[in-house]
Amino acid sequence: MGRPGATDMADRISKQLRDAAATALGSPAITSGGLTVTPYKSRYHPVDEKKLATQAPAFVSTDEERADQENKHRPFINRTFLALHIDVVVAKSADVEDVLDEFVKLIQHRIASTTFAMVKWVAYRGRSITPDEENQDILHAEIRFEAFYMAAENAVDVPL
DSSP states (O other): OOOTTOOOOOOOHHHHHHHHHHHHHHTTTOEETTEEEEEESSSOOOOOGGGGGTEEEEEEEEEEEEEEEEOSSSSOEEEEEEEEEEEEEEEOOTTHHHHHHHHHHHHHHHHHTOOOTTOSEEEEEEEEEEEOSSOTTEEEEEEEEEEEEEEETTSTTSBO
């Protein structure tokens, strides 16, 4: 319960960014090699390995946030950088490298063409493909982006 007469604050920018990225990845659906990307607004979600033949779960997370201040004026302006990660999970197959490369390209284009109202920009920062620690027949393609926004110190979740 908040103060009487107080309004609810907006969701943190990191949640707004995750929600917007997951929505962008899901509509319209991204498909390649008979697989369809299924976005989740979380880094954790149970994966049914049997469904990996047709679905590629994409876990959207914001792993790191760093900020500095521009302190020439009051209130100070926080310049904040968020690390946006998209982890796509696929089963190994003969053409898995081609499928993952296509997913990375399609996701890059989808994120680049999405207008994220809460941030100034989102930039591609790289990708890595690694086997699952518990099941070597599953691969993870981690696609990394960085988002930048500015906010006043007294309203940190209201972008300028």
